[in-house]
Amino acid sequence: MTTATDTRTRTIKIKIKRCDGPGKPAYWQTFSVPVKRGEGANVISCLQYIAANPITDGGVATTPVAWKSGCLEEVCGACTMVINGKVRQSCSCLMDSACPNEGDTLTLEPMRKFPVIRDLFVDRTRLFESLKRVKAWVPIDNLWEQGAGPKETPDEQQTRYKLSECMSCGCCMDACPQFHQIADSAKWQTAFIGAAPISQVRYFNLHKTGATLKADRLSEMASQGGVSDCGNAQNCVKHCPKSIPLTESIAAVGRATTIHAIKQFFTGK
Amino acid sequence: MAAENKNARVIVVGGGLAGLAACVRLAEQGVSVDCFSIVPVKRSHSVCAQGGINATNEIARQQGFSEWMHMDETLFGGDFLADQPPVYEMTHWAPRIIDLLDRMGVPFNRTPEGQRDLRLFGGSLFKRTHFSGATTGQQLMYALDEQVRRYEAEGKVAKYESWEFLWPITRGEGAERRCVGIVAQDLRTMQIRAFPAEAVIMATGGCGLIFGKSTNSVMCTGGAAARCYQAGAWYANGEMIQVHPTAIPGADKCRLMSESARGEGGRVWVPAKKGDTRDPRQIPENERYYLLEERYPKYGNLVPRDIASREIFSVCVDDHMGVDGRNQVYLDLSFKDRDELDRKLGGILEIYEKFAGEDPHDVPMKIFPAVHYTMGGLWTTFTPQERPADPRQDLNCGRDTVTGMKFGAANTMMTNITGLYAFGECNFAYHGATRLGANALLSCIFDGLFSGQGVVNYVRTEAEPVENVHQSLYDEAVQQEHFKTQRLIETAEAGHNDPATNPYQIALEMGDEMTAACTVVKTGPRMEQAMTRLRELQDRYQNVRLADGGMWTNQNLSFTRALGDMLILAEAILQGSINREESRGSHYRPDFPDRDDQRFHKTTIAKFNAKTGRPDFDYRDVVTGLVKLRPRDYGKTSSEPKKSKEPATV
Numbered sequence: 062m063t064t065a066t067d068t069r070t071r072t073i074k075i076k077i078k079r080c081d082g083p084g085k086p087a088y089w090q091t092f093s094v095p096v097k098r099g100e101g102a103n104v105i106s107c108l109q110y111i112a113a114n115p116i117t118d119g120g121v122a123t124t125p126v127a128w129k130s131g132c133l134e135e136v137c138g139a140c141t142m143v144i145n146g147k148v149r150q151s152c153s154c155l156m157d158s159a160c161p162n163e164g165d166t167l168t169l170e171p172m173r174k175f176p177v178i179r180d181l182f183v184d185r186t187r188l189f190e191s192l193k194r195v196k197a198w199v200p201i202d203n204l205w206e207q208g209a210g211p212k213e214t215p216d217e218q219q220t221r222y223k224l225s226e227c228m229s230c231g232c233c234m235d236a237c238p239q240f241h242q243i244a245d246s247a248k249w250q251t252a253f254i255g256a257a258p259i260s261q262v263r264y265f266n267l268h269k270t271g272a273t274l275k276a277d278r279l280s281e282m283a284s285q286g287g288v289s290d291c292g293n294a295q296n297c298v299k300h301c302p303k304s305i306p307l308t309e310s311i312a313a314v315g316r317a318t319t320i321h322a323i324k325q326f327f328t329g330k
Numbered sequence: 331m332a333a334e335n336k337n338a339r340v341i342v343v344g345g346g347l348a349g350l351a352a353c354v355r356l357a358e359q360g361v362s363v364d365c366f367s368i369v370p371v372k373r374s375h376s377v378c379a380q381g382g383i384n385a386t387n388e389i390a391r392q393q394g395f396s397e398w399m400h401m402d403e404t405l406f407g408g409d410f411l412a413d414q415p416p417v418y419e420m421t422h423w424a425p426r427i428i429d430l431l432d433r434m435g436v437p438f439n440r441t442p443e444g445q446r447d448l449r450l451f452g453g454s455l456f457k458r459t460h461f462s463g464a465t466t467g468q469q470l471m472y473a474l475d476e477q478v479r480r481y482e483a484e485g486k487v488a489k490y491e492s493w494e495f496l497w498p499i500t501r502g503e504g505a506e507r508r509c510v511g512i513v514a515q516d517l518r519t520m521q522i523r524a525f526p527a528e529a530v531i532m533a534t535g536g537c538g539l540i541f542g543k544s545t546n547s548v549m550c551t552g553g554a555a556a557r558c559y560q561a562g563a564w565y566a567n568g569e570m571i572q573v574h575p576t577a578i579p580g581a582d583k584c585r586l587m588s589e590s591a592r593g594e595g596g597r598v599w600v601p602a603k604k605g606d607t608r609d610p611r612q613i614p615e616n617e618r619y620y621l622l623e624e625r626y627p628k629y630g631n632l633v634p635r636d637i638a639s640r641e642i643f644s645v646c647v648d649d650h651m652g653v654d655g656r657n658q659v660y661l662d663l664s665f666k667d668r669d670e671l672d673r674k675l676g677g678i679l680e681i682y683e684k685f686a687g688e689d690p691h692d693v694p695m696k697i698f699p700a701v702h703y704t705m706g707g708l709w710t711t712f713t714p715q716e717r718p719a720d721p722r723q724d725l726n727c728g729r730d731t732v733t734g735m736k737f738g739a740a741n742t743m744m745t746n747i748t749g750l751y752a753f754g755e756c757n758f759a760y761h762g763a764t765r766l767g768a769n770a771l772l773s774c775i776f777d778g779l780f781s782g783q784g785v786v787n788y789v790r791t792e793a794e795p796v797e798n799v800h801q802s803l804y805d806e807a808v809q810q811e812h813f814k815t816q817r818l819i820e821t822a823e824a825g826h827n828d829p830a831t832n833p834y835q836i837a838l839e840m841g842d843e844m845t846a847a848c849t850v851v852k853t854g855p856r857m858e859q860a861m862t863r864l865r866e867l868q869d870r871y872q873n874v875r876l877a878d879g880g881m882w883t884n885q886n887l888s889f890t891r892a893l894g895d896m897l898i899l900a901e902a903i904l905q906g907s908i909n910r911e912e913s914r915g916s917h918y919r920p921d922f923p924d925r926d927d928q929r930f931h932k933t934t935i936a937k938f939n940a941k942t943g944r945p946d947f948d949y950r951d952v953v954t955g956l957v958k959l960r961p962r963d964y965g966k967t968s969s970e971p972k973k974s975k976e977p978a979t980v
Contacts, residue, residue: 101580113834114827122825124878137373179883198476199435210432212444222437268435
């Protein structure tokens with residue numbers, strides 16, 4: 062077994078942008094990691110190796126790298142980071158395709174639009190706050206027994222299901238030129254909200270009970286930082302790991318917001 | 331009874347399905363909630379659940395199914411180890427839970443007419459599983475997460491995300507002992523604080539990481555439950571660990587391939603000829619060995635998970651018939667219609683393609699069993715309630731009265747420590763010796779919504795207000811945790827990687843040993859050997875060293891602390907397995923191949939002995955009264971593993 066693995070093992074380099082805490086300077090460290098071909102090695106297994114062997118390529122003893130992860134199967138969104146310049150989940154970045162050869166280097170950086178807590182671990186509170194901003198829920202009356210929810214056709218279900226796969230990873234925000242990092246949480250309310258919450262506006266407005274808050278959501282979309290701040294770069298849809306039709310959502314919400322604004326103008330409501 | 335406490339607070343530890351469902355119930359009833367979670371709650375492990383959630387519906391009823399049968403299947407699947415009244419109540423509440431989730435907006439798959447669609451699942455001959463693509467857990471989680479966010483926006487729920495539960499705070503001794511709060515640590519700033527509350531609900535999931543690579547998420551260490559166990563809460567049926575038959579082995583974890591793949595027609599097979607290395611698509615039908623269909627003609631690929639896992643394991647390990655000579659078998663969907671697969675199973679097929687690099691629409695998937703679910707957990711109790719049988723829900727039950735649980739009883743799913751509850755996977759109550767597929771989501775949400783009402787009543791009318799608890803109790807608890815933290819921090823040495831004292835190395839060895847000795851096949855001698863190894867690892871842990879001595883976002887500390895707790899819980903699991911000299915459900919002992927109801931139709935209760943640092947064991951009779959015990963064989967045709975159709979040539 063050991064002799065056979067030798068031919069399948071290669072050493073790759075993982076170059077990591079580190080930071081000891083908020084306000085501290087960033088610095089780079091490189092680690093050598095042995096990887097076996099055909100065993101499903103990914104960024105996570107490399108980071109696990111580094112945690113157990115926190116010694117840099119230059120032989121410097123250091124601390125384990127901090128990062129977040131959860132499900133490791135691309136449904137929780139936790140392990141999102143910037144890999145070779147592109148934002149994505151690190152669990153699904155497999156080393157046999159990303160670093161196929163001896164000595165190949167992979168670069169890891171934290172997401173760029175959210176404040177770094179430490180190393181690759183960022184604070185995405187703003188993303189969850191934006192879901193409050195658009196009232197991303199169905200306002201049911203209570204939990205008591207009241208029969209089923211509204212019926213829907215298979216097509217309606219398929220449309221909503223696709224939108225509901227959004228795992229709040231933040232890739233669409235990281236890749237968006239209109240979405241900027243803002244440290245002061247008081248300013249989040251009027252800054253561009255990003256693609257994911259706009260798509261959630263569409264998702265909840267498509268549900269019959271959810272639509273009872275449609276006017277509130279569209280008013281938010283019409284306000285500063287709403288859907289009109291989208292610059293149509295279309296990076297969001299290219300970076301969404303779940304292939305959610307984000308630009309379709311933005312277009313749909315944009316139209317609905319315009320109609321809502323005209324209605325408001327004439328009715329004064 | 332004291333006057334009603336209108337300012338009562340409840341702490342919910344864990345933000346998965348059980349924790350969020352509890353938050354929703356408590357907040358709706360006007361109780362203030364503090365919800366603690368290591369990860370942002372939306373990223374909890376419940377998102378990994380794929381296949382669906384079981385509940386009887388009108389179509390199933392018209393076909394002769396009923397809630398009573400759902401209960402019977404659950405008890406039978408669990409080899410009768412679960413107390414029966416909680417299972418009665420859960421299965422009878424299930425249809426209401428589906429309706430509620432539907433009202434919350436969960437995009438359940440629909441029939442052409444617009445009704446909620448159903449699929450077949452393990453352990454049943456009726457379609458009774460509701461689903462939302464193949465990411466049902468994620469979809470249910472999001473619906474509850476949204477409802478909790480709404481309460482959070484209204485100020486009724488406070489979230490403490492990136493906070494780790496460290497210890498339950500209790501006062502009093504023996505039967506008088508009450509839980510009055512918790513100590514927790516902010517995993518970013520490393521601040522340690524006490525949080526008072528009239529009651530604490532543990533909803534912290536399973537302990538798959540004790541087995542190293544499992545289908546669980548990285549936070550499923552069982553550390554929180556293990557801390558309650560060390561603080562005196564009883565741990566029940568620890569030996570009951572579910573190994574899921576179909577997962578993709580990986581370097582960092584084993585990724586689940588949902589049972590719904592088989593529910594939608596997926597077939598498990600190996601080449602009938604040992605050593606046949608042909609492309610699976612080139613192997614004709616008559617040269618394939620559909621092991622589950624041949625051995626279990628009635629249930630076929632949908633036998634319960636423990637049985638499927640044992641058969642797959644035996645075909646690979648005993649008969650050496652695994653695909654390409656490795657420990658893997660085919661799970662085949664490639665003969666199915668592509669569009670239908672996308673609508674019903676898109677989520678998992680995408681996972682397979684991303685992680686295994688092959689398209690399961692075209693080629694059979696290669697899978698092998700992996701540790702998946704913790705049936706055991708913190709011991710909890712309930713108040714039984716007798717009532718007349720319902721002619722619809724209890725169709726053909728053959729009796730006038732039934733026994734469920736009393737809604738709102740303060741002790742519902744309470745541990746042996748008053749005011750400390752366990753909901754969801756960390757609660758031992760519902761699944762006995764094997765959990766049926768699509769019953770986990772049900773038990774988690776049921777606990778939150780049903781058992782949550784008991785907590786509401788407890789804190790309102792029975793709990794002593796925490797204002798009466800002296801501050802010194804909280805200060806001492808925080809001091810204690812500071813002391814433990816400091817002890818670990820002082821060991822730190824940058825770059826530390828000596829295998830003997832490296833926490834990651836100890837964890838790796840623990841996982842390998844536990845998987846080898848205490849999963850699909852368990853024997854006395856092998857487990858005794860594992861116990862010796864485990865003790866060695868516990869000794870090595872006494873000298874464990876961190877590589878990070880900082881007090882800012884020190885993940886090294888959090889992991890190492892959980893490792894200590896895992897080593898202690900592992901011992902309860904292993905010793906419980908050694909003690910249970912029978913085979914029942916997931917617990918399979920070739921040295922004791924039969925179920926022994928005389929000796930072991932009992933709940934295992936492990937009580938941590940603080941003096942010895944080891945578990946003491948106690949056994950309690952299982953509460954029955956609804957269903958009589960019967961042999962659990964699922965119509966197996968032969969107890970002998972079938973040999974290959976042609977003699978081995980390689």
